[in-house]
Amino acid sequence: MRLLLTTYHHAFLAPGGGETEFLQLAEYMNENGVRADFYGHASRPLRYYDAIVHFSAVGGGQILLRNVREQGKPIILIPNYNFFNPSAGSLPVVQEHFDLADVIVLRTEAEAELCKSLFHVAHDKIVVVPPGISAAFARPVPDDLFRSAYGVGRFVLWVGVLDEAKQQLQAIEALHDLDVPLIFIGGYRDRAYYAKCKAAASDKVRFLPYLQPGSDIIRSAMQSCSVYLELGEDFPGHSAIEAGLAGAPLVLRDHPWSRELLGDDISYVASCEPDAVLGAVSATLTNGRRGALVERIKQRLVQPQTTALLIEDIEKFLATRAGGG
Secondary structure, eight states: OOOEEEEOOOGGGSSOHHHHHHHHHHHHHTTOOOOOSSSSSOOOOOOOOOOEEEEOTTTHHHHHHHHHOOOOEEEEEEEOOOSSSEEEEEEEHHHHHHHOOSSESSOOHHHHHHHHHSSSGHHHHHHHHEBBBBBBGOOOOOOGGHHHHHHHHHHHHEEEOGGGGGHHHHHHHHHTTOSSSEEEHHHHHHHHHHHHHHHHHHHEEEEOOOOOTTTTHHHHHHHHHHHEEEOSSSSOHHHHHHHHHHHHEEEEOOHHHHHHHHHHHEEEESSOOOHHHHHHHHEEEEEEEETTHHHHHHSSTTTTTTHOOOOHHHHHHHHHHHOOO
16 A cells, blocks of 8 residues: 655644654554655655545645545545644634545544534544554663753653643743752744743753654653653643653643543643642652553554554555445
């Protein structure tokens, strides 16, 4: 099977976790015996491919999809959309993506139910395939690389781009007087929000730049942190799953996405109220159990197995389409 991977044209002006997932998709597809190419100057003409896999439902992408549809190629859509807190302005654009797609790939049953309630979409278009991460996060990195490199002992870690929707500022304010460093890795999209975070930060807060996803230094940070923290109102990124596989105790905003995929062996906070965040982080620093999620994640959420499930769904669709079903 030959697949062409596409996304909206300005995706990589400020890359984040979604773009990392998109780039890794080709690697995992090829590990499963599929020829997967990224759309661009090095890709082949559209007729060469059995289908396209389009990542994201951000405006602009539908223009490409219209052209693909006109040429009769099947479209597999991974919308990477926040169904839990959708903006009203995004709904028509996402609906057009769904209208153009032949298959819509969602990550959780919770998302599937919301998709059906928010959009006009044939239910048989939707398949649920859980997200997957590299198994490398379970492999120890030698010599305590991260703590040695940055001169820290115990620390609270958050990996991901600084973004107002992710609510890093609330974490900084809630943990202002905590006697344990809070370390952010990932840079920022909005310089003004970064400035707010810097202004509110104590001298124990550190902002590290973008580090290569899956690198030894990132894996070491996750393996050696005392708490891994994310508080955004939307579902957490793949980094939370990676940290869980690395053995870190997690503190996450309570969310149906997290509950479905990661279960209850996490300290969940219902809101970003300072007392709630500080209490959850302090309790986890004292009593957090390392490795609580490792086996659950290994069984359900590692690559290339999850991409193999996606490929299986695509192959079933193409076989049905070829048979006229």
